[in-house]
Amino acid sequence: xxxxxxxxxxxxxxxxxxxxxxxxxxxxxxxxxxxxxxxxxxxxxxxxxxxxxxxxxxxxxxxxxxxxxxxxxxxxxxxxxxxxxxxxxxxxxxxxxxxxxxxxxxxxxxxxxxxxxxxxxxxxxxxxxxxxxxxxxxxxxxxxxxxxxxxxxxxxxxxxxxxxxxxxxxxxxxxxxxxxxxxxxxxxxxxxxxxxxxxxxxxxxxxxxxxxxxxxxxxxxxxxxxxxxxxxxxxxxxxxxxxxxxxxxxxxxxxxxxxxxxxxxxxxxxxxxxxxxxxxxxxxxxxxxxxxxxxxxxxxxxxxxxxxxxxxxxxxxxxxxxxxxxxxxxxxxxxxxxxxxxxxx
Amino acid sequence: xxxxxxxxxxxxxxxxxxxxxxxxxxxxxxxxxxxxxxxxxxxxxxxxxxxxxxxxxxxxxxxxxxxxxxxxxxxxxxxxxxxxxxxxxxxxxxxxxxxxxxxxxxxxxxxxxxxxxxxxxxxxxxxxxxxxxxxxxxxxxxxxxxxxxxxxxxxxxxxxxxxxxxxxxxxxxxxxxxxxxxxxxxxxxxxxxxxxxxxxxxxxxxxxxxxxxxxxxxxxxxxxxxxxxxxxxxxxxxxxxxxxxxxxxxxxxxxxxxxxxxxxxxxxxxxxxxxxxxxxxxxxxxxxxxxxxxxxxxxxxxxxxxxxxxxxxxxxxxxxxxxxxxxxxxxxxxxxxxxxxxxxx
Numbered sequence: 091x092x093x094x095x096x097x098x099x100x101x102x103x104x105x106x107x108x109x110x111x112x113x114x115x116x117x118x119x120x121x122x123x124x125x126x127x128x129x130x131x132x133x134x135x136x137x138x139x140x141x142x143x144x145x146x147x148x149x150x151x152x153x154x155x156x157x158x159x160x161x162x163x164x165x166x167x168x169x170x171x172x173x174x175x176x177x178x179x180x181x182x183x184x185x186x187x188x189x190x191x192x193x194x195x196x197x198x199x200x201x202x203x204x205x206x207x208x209x210x211x212x213x214x215x216x217x218x219x220x221x222x223x224x225x226x227x228x229x230x231x232x233x234x235x236x237x238x239x240x241x242x243x244x245x246x247x248x249x250x251x252x253x254x255x256x257x258x259x260x261x262x263x264x265x266x267x268x269x270x271x272x273x274x275x276x277x278x279x280x281x282x283x284x285x286x287x288x289x290x291x292x293x294x295x296x297x298x299x300x301x302x303x304x305x306x307x308x309x310x311x312x313x314x315x316x317x318x319x320x321x322x323x324x325x326x327x328x329x330x331x332x333x334x335x336x337x338x339x340x341x342x343x344x345x346x347x348x349x350x351x352x353x354x355x356x357x358x359x360x361x362x363x364x365x366x367x368x369x370x371x372x373x374x375x376x377x378x379x380x381x382x383x384x385x386x387x388x389x390x391x392x393x394x395x396x397x398x399x400x401x402x403x404x405x406x407x408x409x410x411x412x413x414x415x416x417x418x419x420x421x422x423x424x425x426x427x428x429x430x431x432x433x434x435x
Numbered sequence: 436x437x438x439x440x441x442x443x444x445x446x447x448x449x450x451x452x453x454x455x456x457x458x459x460x461x462x463x464x465x466x467x468x469x470x471x472x473x474x475x476x477x478x479x480x481x482x483x484x485x486x487x488x489x490x491x492x493x494x495x496x497x498x499x500x501x502x503x504x505x506x507x508x509x510x511x512x513x514x515x516x517x518x519x520x521x522x523x524x525x526x527x528x529x530x531x532x533x534x535x536x537x538x539x540x541x542x543x544x545x546x547x548x549x550x551x552x553x554x555x556x557x558x559x560x561x562x563x564x565x566x567x568x569x570x571x572x573x574x575x576x577x578x579x580x581x582x583x584x585x586x587x588x589x590x591x592x593x594x595x596x597x598x599x600x601x602x603x604x605x606x607x608x609x610x611x612x613x614x615x616x617x618x619x620x621x622x623x624x625x626x627x628x629x630x631x632x633x634x635x636x637x638x639x640x641x642x643x644x645x646x647x648x649x650x651x652x653x654x655x656x657x658x659x660x661x662x663x664x665x666x667x668x669x670x671x672x673x674x675x676x677x678x679x680x681x682x683x684x685x686x687x688x689x690x691x692x693x694x695x696x697x698x699x700x701x702x703x704x705x706x707x708x709x710x711x712x713x714x715x716x717x718x719x720x721x722x723x724x725x726x727x728x729x730x731x732x733x734x735x736x737x738x739x740x741x742x743x744x745x746x747x748x749x750x751x752x753x754x755x756x757x758x759x760x761x762x763x764x765x766x767x768x769x770x771x772x773x774x775x776x777x778x779x780x
Contacts, residue, residue, distance in 0.1 A: 100763045100764050101766075104764065104766040105768060105770045105771050106770075108771070130763070130764070130765065131507070132545055132546070144771040144775065145771070145775060147768065148768035148772055148775070159506075162476070162477060186764075187763075188545070191555070192541055192555045192556070192559070193541045193544060193545050193555065195541075196537055196538040196540075197541060197542060197545055200477055200533070200538050200541075200542055201477070202477070210537045210538065211559045211566070214537070214556045214559040214560075218556065221556070223573075224569050224570070224572070224573040227569070227573060228568075228569040228572060364585070364633070418475070419445055419446050419475070419531075419532055420475065421445070421446075421450065421475040423492065423493035425450045425451075426450050426489040426492070426493040429489070430489065430490060430493070
């Protein structure tokens with residue numbers, strides 16, 4: 091199968107996107123893969139697959155590779171003798187800003203390039219944790235209670251300590267702190283405000299049971315991964331998550347009851363349907379007193395959560411053949427014609 | 436002031452965008468305006484201002500004008516002797532799809548082009564009427580009750596007739612019907628499903644008081660237009676709205692109490708703040724039993740609602756000088772460096 095891995099981006103998660111792409115290269119051997127790197131200045135480069143190593147980018151060696159421009163239907167590579175069009179289906183693997191905030195999806199939609207990944211509206215609801223809460227409220231999905239703190243107004247926090255403080259729009263635990271006592275709050279807020287001017291505060295639930303479940307819609311139904319109970323030490327910090335993005339060995343199924351598995355899957359479907367079509371997403375759930383709460387939606391999970399799927403390649407193939415198509419409005423100028431006629435022009 | 440009017444788009448509202456642009460040209464005389472047309476195939480053309488007439492586009496004459504490509508920081512015009520960069524601030528005047536759904540905002544953000552218009556998240560919440568309802572719920576803004584009907588599942592409607600049936604994602608009254616009796620429902624749904632596979636059903640409130648209010652944030656506060664009580668005959672059909680988009684004469688202030696004006700303005704602020712910064716929007720309100728309900732958000736109103744402002748040019752100047760700036764993540768490859776070091780590479 092032909093697939094273009096698009097990675098990088100002007101994002102705090104730029105480096106983990108590189109790690110994700112390198113991991114997928116190994117995991118998808120046998121696929122006809124090409125690699126397009128988006129640098130932090132939003133230039134696109136076609137990366138020689140044999141150079142898909144972290145050092146290539148940190149040393150700036152990608153700059154010697156062919157630069158591409160995005161055009162109708164493809165990424166275009168100009169040369170002295172004309173141009174080569176790279177028009178395979180794209181797998182959007184840009185984590186965080188650009189990739190998960192709706193920018194890349196809009197760009198690919200505008201230029202009619204098919205892609206795996208969340209569409210623009212789905213991106214907005216998963217990227218900003220405030221809007222994920224709104225989604226939960228609208229779809230009657232349970233989630234952890236929260237308050238929003240803005241950098242431009244002083245607010246009191248009414249949630250009992252310990253609390254967890256998160257920038258509204260960042261993944262991979264960047265800028266996240268657990269605050270056990272009010273005296274540590276200001277420092278945690280300062281850290282988080284480095285990354286965003288809207289901060290979410292939630293109760294930190296000590297020892298909460300956590301389960302991850304990935305899936306995607308194809309041929310009219312949701313295909314699920316196994317349920318994983320992630321290992322944790324309070325929460326993964328950035329360096330651990332960074333390593334986490336390079337996971338490629340299949341994990342073991344969580345030891346849970348069939349009832350809980352059913353609950354997790356039906357909550358996943360509620361989140362996914364009529365919004366995330368076209369994407370393979372991972373939902374991270376908490377289970378408190380037997381109740382399933384949505385913690386976070388990862389619309390582009392690290393290395394696409396490959397380690398959660400029994401047949402990862404087959405899953406991607408299924409998804410590629412079920413991507414949503416855009417119905418674009420046709421313009422026939424009938425109103426201008428009729429008005430011109432009425433005016434006798 | 437230098438400003439590029441971006442109009443057209445692959446949208447059912449393509450033609451009214453042309454009318455809007457022609458109207459603004461007349462209204463903004465004295466500004467240093469340029470005009471970029473996005474055709475239905477997403478090609479950009481630089482339009483000679485003297486050719487800004489509806490017939491130019493319906494006859495396809497724009498195709499003889501210079502084609503532009505979007506690049507970092509500008510729309511670029513290639514010629515035999517190099518290229519000319521058009522890098523003025525853009526006024527996004529593409530109504531409906533592309534312009535109001537987050538596509539154009541993402542494109543302009545990605546290529547670092549400054550613009551007047553809703554950002555991507557604001558677009559998602561105003562373009563899809565379902566998400567406007569979610570916004571209302573989250574921000575505790577009153578709105579008309581509703582139900583969603585999907586093309587892929589049969590649902591009973593529990594709202595009392597007469598009802599109003601609207602495609603979830605179209606403005607300008609396209610595909611909208613008032614249904615007085617259940618026997619007319621199927622036809623109305625068929626019409627609406629032509630445009631969208633999600634339909635909103637709301638009670639049709641006979642003789643409801645309607646008020647429109649536009650505004651924008653600049654220098655830390657919201658600047659309001661006058662409040663208008665729009666004329667109506669049931670609701671404006673597309674042809675009437677089409678003419679409506681070419682309005683340029685200032686309208687009279689609605690005859691309302693100062694209390695109601697204050698309520699309308701505070702509801703507008705609730706809608707606008709922390710979401711619509713950068714845009715001049717118009718909110719259409721209903722007033723029922725003294726209560727203000729949000730009916731619709733127009734994040735790019737027809738001809739920018741120029742007729743609602745006492746000093747329209749001054750307002751645009753204020754807004755241009757208060758546009759949000761994007762903080763883009765800087766990548767320094769510290770994780771890749773530290774991991775490479777740890778590995779001894």
